[in-house]
Amino acid sequence: MKIGELAQRSGLAASRIRFYESIGLLKLVERQANGYRSYPEQAVMVLNLITTAQQAGFSLEELRTLLPQDLSQWQHGKLLDTLHTKVRDIEALEQRLAQSKTHLLALIDEIESKPDDIDCATNAKRVLSKMNLGEPSEPLKRTGKTSNRA
Numbered sequence: 001m002k003i004g005e006l007a008q009r010s011g012l013a014a015s016r017i018r019f020y021e022s023i024g025l026l027k028l029v030e031r032q033a034n035g036y037r038s039y040p041e042q043a044v045m046v047l048n049l050i051t052t053a054q055q056a057g058f059s060l061e062e063l064r065t066l067l068p069q070d071l072s073q074w075q076h077g078k079l080l081d082t083l084h085t086k087v088r089d090i091e092a093l094e095q096r097l098a099q100s101k102t103h104l105l106a107l108i109d110e111i112e113s114k115p116d117d118i119d120c121a122t123n124a125k126r127v128l129s130k131m132n133l134g135e136p137s138e139p140l141k142r143t144g145k146t147s148n149r150a
Contacts, residue, residue: 001038001039001040001041001043002036002037002039003039006039006043006047010043010047010048010051012047012051020047023060023064025046025060025063025064026046026047026050028042028043029043045071046071050063050067056090057086057090062082066078066079106131107127110127111123114126
């Protein structure tokens with residue numbers, strides 16, 4: 001099939017398909033005598049695999065090392081190891097995101113619990129102080145030495 005049909009069947013732009021080909025992800029291409037690209041049916045599956053893997057968090061570089069020249073030559077052990085590693089990466093990311101969400105929700109709660117008798121600037125100082133993000137309670141003593149503190 002030609003690139004236009006492959007683009008339509010895969011849902012990708014022709015430029016994206018050419019990009020995947022240029023970086024070595026899509027190897028199933030032949031050039032006809034007139035210079036047109038010709039793709040086998042399997043190219044649709046490879047492009048769907050690339051798209052799905054990217055949505056799962058795989059980088060193009062990871063995919064380049066993972067995808068074999070011929071899909072019938074998958075290395076079972078390497079594939080499973082890579083998938084298990086990606087699952088662990090996702091779990092670690094989920095944990096970091098959950099912590100970030102907890103911190104943000106606590107910050108929102110603090111900001112929304114502003115007493116009626118103070119203005120926003122005073123509330124900001126109150127919130128920052130409560131969350132230990134404001135100015136230090138004791139001024140730093142100058143010793144004449146340069147500090148690396150931010």
